[in-house]
Amino acid sequence: MDRVDALDSFSALLTDEGRALLADLRDYEPAHELATATRLRREHPAELVSSALGQARLRQRAVAKFGAEDAAAMFFTPDGVEQATRTSVATYRAERFAALGVRRLADLCCGIGGDAIALARAGVEVLAVDRSPLTCAVARANAEALGLADLIEVRCADVAEVDTSRFDAVFADPARRGGRGRIFDPEAYSPPLSWAVGAARTAPYAALKIAPGIPHEAVPDDAEAEWISDGGEVKEAVLWFGTGPGTRRATLLPGPRTLTGAGLPDPVPGPVGRWLYEPDGAVIRAHLVADVAAAVGGRLIDPTIAYVTADELRPTPYATAYEITDALPFHLKKLKALLREREVGKLTVKKRGSAVEPEELRRKVKPQGPNAATVFLTRAAGAPTMLIGHPAPS
Secondary structure (H helix, E strand, O other): OHHHHHHHHHHEEEEOHHHHHHHHHOOHHHHHHHHHHHOOOOOOOOHHHHHHHHHHHHHHHHHHHHHHHHHHOOOOOHHHHHHHOHHHHHHHHHHHHHOOOOOOEEEEOOOHHHHHHHHHHHHEEEEEEOOHHHHHHHHHHHHOOOOOOOEEEEOOOHHOOOOOOOEEEEEEEEEEEEEEEEOHHHOOEEEHHHHHOOOOHHOOOOEEEEEOOOOOOOOOOOOOEEEEOOOOOOEEEEEEEOOOOOOOOEEEEEOOOEEEOOOOOOOOOOOOEEEEEEEEHHHOOOOOOOHHHHHHHOOOOOOOOOOOOOOOOOOOEEEEEEEEEEEOOHHHHHHHHHHOOOOOOOOEEEOOOOOOOOOHHHHHHOOOOOOEEEEEEEOOOOOEEEEEEEOOOO
């Protein structure tokens, strides 16, 4: 389907007939799609039914990011669902913009409008720009569907042609996927990161959404870098301009809880103690493991491994604590015998610095019994090690 046909098909969903079809499909069941399509095609054009069914599938996929209520009212494209920011993350970022006093913002590469929606709900007036006519039509429909059209202006244009000088802030989310999948080189983003950085510097405040794996050396000196996780899963990194140049932050949602780096040296490695701390992924990406170690009075188990160990339990929101009962050289038969002796049937396997795959280990040890345990496959003092324990009490 070419761009014109795709736009026409989407526009048909905005007609009274298209909206009625989507309402009929609100409780759409994929297992019954053939029967549903057959029933609907008796009363509606086949092409419109196909478009409505496609939209119903996308809305179901979007629930994980946007929640059931918003997803049921919004419109999506396949790429839009894939690339959109999760609502919890977009809301956090929007509230941070609002706290900075931002009232008018240019959202460059706006996609289907997920970030613009969060910004508008935070009271920010948004110019949302994208070069795809279909994407812009979807973003415009979403602003109207959620009652935010007065705060969101959608413009179909090349972002390089937008004058950002009259805005309090700029937000840019360059495309990080191409025809061959995910793009890792920041200069291969669309538009390139260097262009986005230049655009960011034209406004008092700016934020650039980037992949969390960005090398620290690629972060501009005048930017603050923030890594964000949601429910323990790292979602993105953001380069902020106009806030704290050189700052490194890890923000954990829900919360938010933010750890700001103090520029501490790497902690000295030492023997495995009674407690093991697994830092949140955002903390690791932000290179703030030393800050967690300082907070819990801990040390690394190995210079190259992001596990912190300590002799006392000091709870921290930035790491999950485990009580370690056994620290042994890695040996599959010994592990299997130990788990059998302790009647461990519920086995959680974590790895860092080990070539052994958790599922492979689980198949080989064949856990059985009423008890639970956690096994860490890692290195300690340079040697392959298995640590056995369980989560610390809340």
